[in-house]
Amino acid sequence: MKHLLISLAALAAAPAWAGDHGLPANTPAAYKTECGSCHAAFPPALLAASDWRRTMAGLDKHFGTDASVDARTHAALLAFLERQAGRRAASPGTAEPRFTTGAWFVREHREVPPRVWKDPKVMGPTNCAACHKGADQGRYGERELSVPGMAYREHD
Amino acid sequence: MKNALFALALAVSQNLWAETPSHFLDTYSAEAAKSQPGFSANAARGKAFASRNWGVSEKLPSCTACHTDNPRNPGRHAVTGKTIEALSPSVSTARFSDPAKVEKWFKRNCKEVVGRACSPAEKADFIQFVIGAR
Numbered sequence: 316m317k318h319l320l321i322s323l324a325a326l327a328a329a330p331a332w333a334g335d336h337g338l339p340a341n342t343p344a345a346y347k348t349e350c351g352s353c354h355a356a357f358p359p360a361l362l363a364a365s366d367w368r369r370t371m372a373g374l375d376k377h378f379g380t381d382a383s384v385d386a387r388t389h390a391a392l393l394a395f396l397e398r399q400a401g402r403r404a405a406s407p408g409t410a411e412p413r414f415t416t417g418a419w420f421v422r423e424h425r426e427v428p429p430r431v432w433k434d435p436k437v438m439g440p441t442n443c444a445a446c447h448k449g450a451d452q453g454r455y456g457e458r459e460l461s462v463p464g465m466a467y468r469e470h471d
Numbered sequence: 472m473k474n475a476l477f478a479l480a481l482a483v484s485q486n487l488w489a490e491t492p493s494h495f496l497d498t499y500s501a502e503a504a505k506s507q508p509g510f511s512a513n514a515a516r517g518k519a520f521a522s523r524n525w526g527v528s529e530k531l532p533s534c535t536a537c538h539t540d541n542p543r544n545p546g547r548h549a550v551t552g553k554t555i556e557a558l559s560p561s562v563s564t565a566r567f568s569d570p571a572k573v574e575k576w577f578k579r580n581c582k583e584v585v586g587r588a589c590s591p592a593e594k595a596d597f598i599q600f601v602i603g604a605r
Contacts, residue, residue, distance in 0.1 A: 354551040378550075381579050438552030445552060 338453025360401035366412035492567035502591035517600025527586035
């Protein structure tokens, strides 16, 4: 019985690990409310722990806006991001860590032509939900992809 | 008994936490009246405030740059393109219910768009405009 429960729990947790690089199942609610209001709550695996430390250290001047949070929330978010961080570092040369200019992100999105990035419905790579319909729930799998101005089909 | 007490405590604390839009309207109006005796919030002033081009930020000239002219419509972040739920509490029921959230966004958005903190009178007018939108 115990084993059955454990494997059920594992099954329930599985979608978050299904290789779509989305938000982990244990994502704190504060991450979605504090870091998911101006843009999608980005998957922590897309930056390295050292990048997240830099991002979190500069929230009062975050890409020209003030994204600061109270001290308790700050500590909880930083701990979550460090724990779930990936090994991919941000692309060098940007003052604040970015993954959208990094090699992995650019490669995953190589099929997206420049005109689509500039489409007013998209506005740029940080608008994940313009194409990834599950982005607000942290899902980036191919099944939930719909790219404006592009007949996107899953490849085999 | 213990369970009933617990449920009661929970109900009370939830009541304390979730405020209504008119609570914010009253609080800001009372604050504004301290320096402007007889102050009464005004939706037309709030609308003008929301759509005014403050000339502080090129990308974010006005509140309506992200929230649109109509508080009942969903907005769109002018930099990232992300959809923003409508500000009208009759469309998005969670709006103007959490004091910390309301203050956080006034602080953030006013600094960015207006270049300073908004006054209690400006906040009261803005809320009057938002909750009155039909």
